[in-house]
Amino acid sequence: MIFHVITIFPDYFDSPLKQGVIGRAIKEGIIEVNPIDLRSFTTDRHRTTDDRPYGGGAGMVMIPQPLAKAISSVKREGKDAPVILFSPSGQLFDHQLARELSCHKELILVCGRYEGVDQRIIDRFVDLELSIGDYVLSGGEPAALVVIDAVGRLIPGVLGSDESAVNDSFATGLLEHPHYTRPRRFIDMDVPEVLLSGDHKKIEEWRRKKSLEITLKRRPELLEKANLSPSDIRLLNQLKKEQDKG
Numbered sequence: 001m002i003f004h005v006i007t008i009f010p011d012y013f014d015s016p017l018k019q020g021v022i023g024r025a026i027k028e029g030i031i032e033v034n035p036i037d038l039r040s041f042t043t044d045r046h047r048t049t050d051d052r053p054y055g056g057g058a059g060m061v062m063i064p065q066p067l068a069k070a071i072s073s074v075k076r077e078g079k080d081a082p083v084i085l086f087s088p089s090g091q092l093f094d095h096q097l098a099r100e101l102s103c104h105k106e107l108i109l110v111c112g113r114y115e116g117v118d119q120r121i122i123d124r125f126v127d128l129e130l131s132i133g134d135y136v137l138s139g140g141e142p143a144a145l146v147v148i149d150a151v152g153r154l155i156p157g158v159l160g161s162d163e164s165a166v167n168d169s170f171a172t173g174l175l176e177h178p179h180y181t182r183p184r185r186f187i188d189m190d191v192p193e194v195l196l197s198g199d200h201k202k203i204e205e206w207r208r209k210k211s212l213e214i215t216l217k218r219r220p221e222l223l224e225k226a227n228l229s230p231s232d233i234r235l236l237n238q239l240k241k242e243q244d245k246g
């Protein structure tokens with residue numbers, strides 16, 4: 001899979017993309033990240049990429065010409081690749097969307113800066129505006145890294161078999177259960193007995209219960225869409241009663 005990233009900070013991506021599973025996948029050629037310097041599509045001496053907004057107001061707006069040229073030049077190579085613009089007003093990025101995006105061979109990620117991007121670029125060239133959360137970043141670059149990581153790890157071969165994504169939080173529709181490793185006692189805290197029991201059925205039940213408990217407490221709205229078994233529903237009713245009492 002190829003991620004083309006249009007940005008005025010192509011070097012921004014150097015170090016993060018050398019690390020961890022994504023770094024390894026890039027080295028092995030399973031994924032490719034192609035940062036494209038927006039300024040190389042400017043024609044003036046100052047390599048301008050922004051200007052003052054029509055109608056007045058604070059901040060600068062990214063001018064359309066270099067963006068149009070940059071997107072068109074990648075489109076020629078990347079044919080059907082969807083164009084994604086990062087913006088705090090975009091659709092909220094989630095695991096389901098990461099899964100959908102992972103089905104494409106190439107993506108064109110456009111990093112906005114300043115107050116935004118000239119609307120005509122969005123109207124003519126952008127397929128999807130994406131936000132990574134309800135906060136404002138100073139540009140789309142951190143959002144591009146988030147998307148490359150979350151989508152990249154779903155590409156076959158990126159994760160090793162012991163790093164599988166199937167149990168990740170959200171992959172199951174629920175938040176993940178807590179994890180423990182050695183030592184058995186840390187300060188004055190012990191690993192839950194059940195995890196030492198060797199009883200795999202009991203362990204799975206405990207993990208499922210913890211998943212439900214943590215999801216109910218932190219993100220109850222996820223339970224509405226999650227795939228719940230009759231025993232999950234029983235457990236949830238029990239947990240809700242306990243919550244009401246406590």
Ligand code: ADE
Binds near residue numbers: 088135139
């Ligand atoms: N650019 C600025 N804020 C952003 C956000 N929350 N998500 C994506 N791109 C952004």
